[in-house]
Amino acid sequence: MSDASSEKAPAAASFWRDPEKRAWLFQVLVVAVVLALFGYIFQNTLHNLEKRGISTGFAFLNNEAGFGVLMSLIPYDETYTFGRTFLVGLLNTLLVSAIGIVFATLFGFIIGVARLSSNWIISRLAALYIEIFRNLPLLLQILFWYFAILPLLPHPRQSIELGEAVFLNKRGMYLPAPITESGFGWVLAALGVAIVASVFIARWARHRQDTTGQTFPVFWTSLGLIVFLPWLAFGITGFPLSWEYPELRGFNFRGGITVIPELFALALALSIYTAAYIAEIVRSGIQSVSHGQTEAAYALGLKPGQTLRLVIIPQAMRVIIPQLTSQYLNLTKNSSLAPAIGYPDLVALFAGTTLNQTGQAVEIIGITMGVYLTISLSISAFMNWYNKRMALVER
Amino acid sequence: MKIKHLLAGGSLLALSTLPVAHAGATLDAVKAKGFVQCGVSTGLPGFSATNDKGQWTGLDVDVCRAVAAAVFGDASKVKYTPLTAKERFTALQSGEIDMLSRNTTWTLTRDTNLGLNFAGVNYYDGQGFMVHKSLGVKSATELDGAAVCIQAGTTTELNLADYFRSKGMKYTPITYDTSDETVKGFEAGRCDVLTSDQSQLYALRIKLKDPNSAVVLPEIISKEPLGPVVRNGDDDWLKVVRWALFAMINAEEMGVTSKNVDEVRKTTKDPGKQRLLGLSGIKGQGLQIRDDWAYQIIKQVGNYAEAFERNVGQGSPLKIARGINALWKDGGIQYAPPIR
Ligand SMILES: N[C@@H](CCC(=O)N[C@@H](CS)C(=O)NCC(=O)O)C(=O)O
Numbered sequence A: 001m002s003d004a005s006s007e008k009a010p011a012a013a014s015f016w017r018d019p020e021k022r023a024w025l026f027q028v029l030v031v032a033v034v035l036a037l038f039g040y041i042f043q044n045t046l047h048n049l050e051k052r053g054i055s056t057g058f059a060f061l062n063n064e065a066g067f068g069v070l071m072s073l074i075p076y077d078e079t080y081t082f083g084r085t086f087l088v089g090l091l092n093t094l095l096v097s098a099i100g101i102v103f104a105t106l107f108g109f110i111i112g113v114a115r116l117s118s119n120w121i122i123s124r125l126a127a128l129y130i131e132i133f134r135n136l137p138l139l140l141q142i143l144f145w146y147f148a149i150l151p152l153l154p155h156p157r158q159s160i161e162l163g164e165a166v167f168l169n170k171r172g173m174y175l176p177a178p179i180t181e182s183g184f185g186w187v188l189a190a191l192g193v194a195i196v197a198s199v200f201i202a203r204w205a206r207h208r209q210d211t212t213g214q215t216f217p218v219f220w221t222s223l224g225l226i227v228f229l230p231w232l233a234f235g236i237t238g239f240p241l242s243w244e245y246p247e248l249r250g251f252n253f254r255g256g257i258t259v260i261p262e263l264f265a266l267a268l269a270l271s272i273y274t275a276a277y278i279a280e281i282v283r284s285g286i287q288s289v290s291h292g293q294t295e296a297a298y299a300l301g302l303k304p305g306q307t308l309r310l311v312i313i314p315q316a317m318r319v320i321i322p323q324l325t326s327q328y329l330n331l332t333k334n335s336s337l338a339p340a341i342g343y344p345d346l347v348a349l350f351a352g353t354t355l356n357q358t359g360q361a362v363e364i365i366g367i368t369m370g371v372y373l374t375i376s377l378s379i380s381a382f383m384n385w386y387n388k389r390m391a392l393v394e395r
Numbered sequence B: 001m002k003i004k005h006l007l008a009g010g011s012l013l014a015l016s017t018l019p020v021a022h023a024g025a026t027l028d029a030v031k032a033k034g035f036v037q038c039g040v041s042t043g044l045p046g047f048s049a050t051n052d053k054g055q056w057t058g059l060d061v062d063v064c065r066a067v068a069a070a071v072f073g074d075a076s077k078v079k080y081t082p083l084t085a086k087e088r089f090t091a092l093q094s095g096e097i098d099m100l101s102r103n104t105t106w107t108l109t110r111d112t113n114l115g116l117n118f119a120g121v122n123y124y125d126g127q128g129f130m131v132h133k134s135l136g137v138k139s140a141t142e143l144d145g146a147a148v149c150i151q152a153g154t155t156t157e158l159n160l161a162d163y164f165r166s167k168g169m170k171y172t173p174i175t176y177d178t179s180d181e182t183v184k185g186f187e188a189g190r191c192d193v194l195t196s197d198q199s200q201l202y203a204l205r206i207k208l209k210d211p212n213s214a215v216v217l218p219e220i221i222s223k224e225p226l227g228p229v230v231r232n233g234d235d236d237w238l239k240v241v242r243w244a245l246f247a248m249i250n251a252e253e254m255g256v257t258s259k260n261v262d263e264v265r266k267t268t269k270d271p272g273k274q275r276l277l278g279l280s281g282i283k284g285q286g287l288q289i290r291d292d293w294a295y296q297i298i299k300q301v302g303n304y305a306e307a308f309e310r311n312v313g314q315g316s317p318l319k320i321a322r323g324i325n326a327l328w329k330d331g332g333i334q335y336a337p338p339i340r
Helices: A002-013 A019-051 A082-115 A120-135 A138-152 A184-212 A218-236 A261-287 A291-299 A304-341 A346-358 A361-390 B002-017 B025-033 B059-072 B088-093 B155-166 B179-187 B198-205 B235-254 B261-267 B271-276 B293-300 B304-311
Strands: A160-162 A166-169 A172-175 A177-180 A241-244 A247-249 A252-254 A257-259 B036-040 B078-082 B116-118 B123-125 B127-132 B146-151 B171-176 B193-197 B214-216 B224-226 B229-231
Touching: A082 A120, A082 A261, A082 A304, A082 A346, A082 A361, A120 A261, A138 A261, A138 A304, A172 A261, A184 A218, A261 A304, A291 A304, A304 A346, A304 A361, A346 A361, A346 B155, B025 B059, B025 B235, B036 B059, B036 B088, B059 B078, B059 B235, B059 B293, B059 B304, B088 B116, B088 B229, B123 B198, B127 B155, B127 B198, B146 B155, B146 B179, B155 B171, B155 B193, B171 B179, B179 B193, B179 B198, B193 B198, B198 B214, B229 B235, B235 B271, B235 B293, B235 B304, B261 B293
Parallel strands: B036 B078, B146 B171, B146 B193
Antiparallel strands: A160 A166, A166 A172, A172 A257, A177 A241, A247 A252, B116 B229, B123 B224, B127 B193, B127 B214
């Protein structure tokens, strides 16, 4: 021990010469300076806010909001708190983003594949779509869909009807709302059983294919199970479901489920815009798989559908997924354009109205940025996980 | 929108880094830079809107111009920042603008929690409703179940909720960012009713393609004293803005107009008018501005009556009657402390 320490002594003297230690020192210094800077800004902000008589802190989240909201997925009225408006806005943001992601992916894949079609017209049309929607500012598109569609729809009293159950007018699309009665739990349970069974069938089929080479129609069997079992339960329990129909009372329809035009226009604009990018990503992904792969698959006797599903797509996905992730992130962040057409998302309700009514800009913008960061990182994490699963395992 | 976010971010940064203001900071800064940065609406005819020459005009704009006239002797030394209802307070708090003159209601929360100071009231208003004529509605009490277009970040949003709640009626709020969108939404039939301060209803009504397709209902559901606003903790500046407005009201009371002010200044023996026009009394000393500050306001902007009639009254398309905005001696409630 004493030997070792006496050897270390000269090393300590040349602390500055040791690049590793020096690097450490500088790292620590940088972190300390950055922290100090943030600390200074934070203190200064608090001090300034106080000097100007602007309230600080998060107590406002418990104050009564006092304003109404167009659409909420959870119970809400004017007597709820600002904390509640935050939740309402957050859920509305998540809703429109989720809808947007699903449809953008769907449209994007269809158009991306169409872009590669050997049919000249189809591929040209797809190219036209991509060029138009990728190159127009998104805000313009949102405003267009909203203010172009609204005047075309009829007034509530002249609604377009579908079998006295579905109504369409300027105030939105009104659908009957399902009301579950006792016994409906069995239907859900049957659905659960069907899903679990499908998972097991898929595993068993893969195992069988690995060992015997025989294939099993997993998709159709699972689909059959998932559709048939719940219906069976539904029938046995005596159809425990009724519908609440929307009806015209006074100015507007009441009851049922309402899809407001703001949600429709925003989701549509986001999907159409993002789909143009996704189409290009899908095209580049498919083109990145060399044609030799297709020829090799055919030579092995795979059918065209199987070739696409088992050979091309899995390899294309490696190129597609990382870029798809960034499109999903963009879509979610772009949904913050919602206030332009009055869709009550997080930015409109919380960073907008709540900020204005309470004046607590620092806290509210801070929370809002935190939320978008969290959403983005979650999507990113999920897609990274999915990417790992899809990535080719090098053997 | 992205730009707005950037702006918000920028404003936040400004909030954190601005040195703490000393009492006369804004007045000194305004004098040094040579103009007043005034926050106005994005376009509300009669109050603050650009005319066909691209100049800002309106009753609220005239307050900005009066302040510039008082400080610089030149009413044109104003730069305007158009702000939506949502953006306005952050813009003022962060120092992006020197004063806000944008049909803003004086409320307890704004005066206290938001760190603002209201300098006075240049228009006494109240919230009203405008409906499509085709609905055949005659009173706000018939509005149960209506879809209502409003602008985000206003007292309007809160009053609306209060009114329907107290009447036990239901409504669907459709909340837009700008008055343009609110009008468009109303015009496109997204809502049955548009609600805002009544003066603004008249202003927005003339923005409609067919102003006659809408009617303003008789009910007034709130008190909306609208006035210029400055930051908390800057008393010198507050007083300049406040007395610029008071000078206009006092001038009307004394019968001094932009037309006769030169004449009056030469000939008057009235001590009140002499003090107003900076011929005697403490002149500009108390406010730390030029001695003829009120004379410049009256000469270049006019007295309150002139500004009212030109922008929102009989000389304008809005044709709003003076009503409670008449002087106290004419049966209204406009009243300014004396200049002495
Ligand atoms: N006086 C109310 C309402 C002010 C307000 O913003 N009114 C709307 C009327 S729809 C407006 O003037 N908008 C003009 C704009 O956004 O530029 C308040 O202070 O909250």
